[in-house]
Amino acid sequence: MDHTYADFRARREATVWQRLNRILRVLLVLAIWLVIVSLFVPPYKKLQQSRAEIDDLQQQVNEQQSLLTRQNREVNLLKTDVTYLETIARDRLDLMKEGETIFRLEPARAAKLKPRDSARK
Numbered sequence: 001m002d003h004t005y006a007d008f009r010a011r012r013e014a015t016v017w018q019r020l021n022r023i024l025r026v027l028l029v030l031a032i033w034l035v036i037v038s039l040f041v042p043p044y045k046k047l048q049q050s051r052a053e054i055d056d057l058q059q060q061v062n063e064q065q066s067l068l069t070r071q072n073r074e075v076n077l078l079k080t081d082v083t084y085l086e087t088i089a090r091d092r093l094d095l096m097k098e099g100e101t102i103f104r105l106e107p108a109r110a111a112k113l114k115p116r117d118s119a120r121k
Helices: 002-080 082-093 116-120
Strands: none
Touching (some): 002 082
16 A cells, blocks of 8 residues: 555645646746736837827828919919909009909907806806
8 A cells, every 4th residue: 555655645736836836837937928928018109109190290291282283373374364363463562453342351360269258048
């Protein structure tokens, strides 16, 4: 009987060491994985920031190109279209032709200003 108990105890100790070795391997793999992740996360965040910055700059470029297109169109119209030139000049200089009536519509200021009476109530 002593022989089987010693054999059982030896197997039990071996399984304990095997379990500890397995746990140690898992912890080692987990530590290596964490090191790899910690090495790649900061560059990835920087890449994301750079992409966002590129998108913002591309949007600004598109807006500037649109503005340039409109201004080139206006310059072309001012150079070639006499009627357009006359309309713009009269509008900016507040001139009118004889017998012409001009109506100017200004944006409503009441919408911009909040009534003070309603705030007091």
